[in-house]
Amino acid sequence: MSSDIKIKKRRPIGWLIVGLVVLVALISWMLSGGNALPVSTNAPILLKKGTQTPLVTASGYIVARTRAVLSSKVLGRVAYLGVQEGSRVTKGQILARLESPDIEASRNAVFSQVKQAQQDFDRSATLLKAGFESQANTDRLMSQMNTLKAQLAYQDALLESMALKAPFTGIVTEKLSEVGETVAPGSAGGANAINAILVMADFDTLEVEVEVSESGVAKLIPGMSCEVRVDALEKIKDSAVLKSRLRAIYPSSNRKKATIIVRVALDQKNPLLVPDMGAKVTFLGVPYEEDVLVIGREQVFRDPQTSESFTWVAENGLATKKSLLIKNTSNPLGFEVAGVTASTELIIAPPDNLKPGQKVVAKRL
Secondary structure: OOOOOOOOOOOOHHHHHHHHHHHHHHHHHHHOOOOOEEEEEEOOEEEOOOOEEEEEEEEEEEEEOOEEEEEOOOOEEEEEEOOOOOOEEOOOOEEEEEOOHHHHHHHHHHHHHHHHHHHHHHHHHHHHHHOOOOHHHHHHHHHHHHHHHHHHHHHHHHHHOOEEEOOOOEEEEEEOOOOOOEEOOOOOOHHHOOOEEEEEEOHHHEEEEEEEEHHHHOOOOOOOEEEEEEHHHOOOOOOOOEEEEEEEEEEEEEOOOOEEEEEEEEOOOOOOOOOOOEEEEEEEEEEOOOOEEEEOHHHOEEOOOOOOEEEEEEEOOEEEEEEOEEEEOOOOOOEEEEOOOOOOOEEEOOOOOOOOOOEEEEEEO
16 A cells, blocks of 8 residues: 555544534523423412301202192193293192082082072071970981081082192292193102192292201201302302201111212202202301311321321422421312422322422422
8 A cells, every 4th residue: 555645534523513513402401490390389278367166068859848849639621820930929829720610510419409498497487486396307307408508618618629839929830731631639748749830849849959967967056057059140240159057967877878868958049940950058166266278188198207297399399398287187179288388389199209309390280
């Protein structure tokens, strides 16, 4: 090989370019927070001083304490129906009538017999005073007259039963029969009445019926304050929460669901409320004597080594274990705690591999 051939050394220009790219990427990585983990956060629930303690929550429906399914006492065809759904009626108002020409004819016949019997008795009584009639015949005529009067009273009662009257003041909620339909008295009553004509309820007695677990009933006391949230009123201002009180705890239990029925009376009424609306009830205890912070049960953890309670929080872009003092575990909203503030960023559902000091990017929910 000739000695004139010179070997040129390759300059590392490519490596310089690669180094610059890596440096830029590293700077971008550092500015973006490195391997920061995105997490969702929320704040503790702040219950101000004077707020009443929520003890138990339950769901149920609006019901009317005074409600009736009205049906006929006798077999007949509806001849008159003077109400519709939503009609307001007063106690004693005639709501419907059944056809009764046969009963009216029978009543008129008995009435004529009563008039004749009265005349016969009066004539006999006059002759008895004059000595031309026996006491026995006069007594027989009086007995016959009284029997006919009793039959007339029965016919009047039967005719009266052909008119359906409102047993109380309220609103017609359902119309179950129409004019021309034949109805009959049923052997079942209440909501299972056979051949019923209509259903009415007193809206002044609207209340909430809920099922409370057997373990929760021990915390309830008749007359205690409650808050009712009706689903249909959630978007209406000043109607989202209705003040109420516990009226009665029913003395029976559902063995399949392990619940007891509780009735809550509404102290605040709304004209939009109707039976069978869904509602949620919060039973309230004594007022708080100081401000209280509540966090979700799923956000409280226990250190297996120290057995101390803690929660994960996001502080200055880092995940941190915050020690907690559990003050009350019976609050249905969560645990009443000390050790955090109302502005603390609590991490929701922290991943299992989360470590203290790890960079996080918090998103408040």
